């Protein structure tokens with residue numbers, strides 16, 4: 001009973017999952033920086049640096065840009081519960097697990113939620129959204145930019161247009177896309193946009209960067225009823241992350257240090273170079289799996305999310321056993337499907353620091369070996385060969 005509990009020694013996994021992603025060593029160092037109290041003038045000044053960095057990554061001038069002390073789901077919650085109250089109506093575009101979560105959270109408010117649904121693997125048709133809004137006073141349209149449960153990317157400009165027609169604000173879940181896929185909050189006029197620290201930004205899990213524009217500030221200031229959530233209420237947070245720095249709650253100081261470094265790394269590389277790197281690695285990975293005789297789950301190439309590649313599991317293969325062998329034999333973690341896609345797809349994450357040429361080639365080599373062990377017949381070396389070819393075609397400038 002008195003066995004000592006040993007030192008913490010996690011296995012050195014390569015996490016090619018839809019988050020968390022592996023982190024750059026500079027982010028680990030920032031995480032281990034000694035604590036400074038959150039009301040210390042040094043810390044409250046440093047909070048301003050984090051906000052400047054976040055504005056640059058979101059590409060916005062919004063005053064209210066800050067990291068919520070919560071995972072990505074806290075971002076969804078804050079974005080939905082703040083604008084909505086009794087008597088309001090909202091549309092949520094539901095095409096997967098995470099966008100559906102936005103609808104479920106919306107239903108816990110006093111507002112009426114209209115779902116516009118598309119099957120997994122598809123985008124939501126903006127015309128369906130337009131039709132759903134006809135004859136209603138829609139306050140908010142919400143959607144996921146990148147739906148990680150199925151690997152689908154949606155074109156935000158199409159939904160912005162519908163939101164303008166309906167007079168609604170646009171709420172965008174960019175948890176899987178910020179820092180990896182083109183996104184420009186001010187130019188695309190996204191009223192609320194949030195992300196998650198552990199995905200394409202490659203910081204530790206536990207923070208949800210968010211930005212909201214003056215139109216949203218006005219909506220929350222003129223609410224008739226208080227926001228149902230004390231913790232996520234934008235108004236008091238505006239005093240903490242705004243100029244006053246009035247205490248609201250103790251933020252995860254170490255996580256903020258790490259996020260600051262991850263944002264610095266993002267901007268050092270440059271947003272455009274980063275988007276191009278994600279695109280090249282995605283294309284090489286897809287070329288590789290196709291050469292192995294497998295199919296990407298998302299049929300339309302334009303709808304494929306650069307940060308998560310969904311691959312259809314061939315009929316005879318037990319997908320969980322493949323994942324377990326990749327983990328045990330290669331220290332490589334990929335994800336399976338969930339909900340209606342359980343056992344049907346693998347999801348291979350190429351997020352932030354993980355989106356590297358060496359990881360793509362390692363994955364394809366390991367995947368080929370493991371699938372071979374499971375009796376899947378494929379031409380030897382085809383996957384790696386096709387990926388190498390894809391890189392040389394692309395010039396492989398950005399994909400490192």
Ligand SMILES: *Cc1c(COP(=O)(O)O)cnc(C)c1O
Pocket residue numbers: 018019071072073074098144146147148173174175176196205
């Ligand atoms: C991961 C993810 C979330 C949820 O984030 P958590 O950090 O797990 O709470 C929400 N939306 C999308 C698109 C995601 O990929």
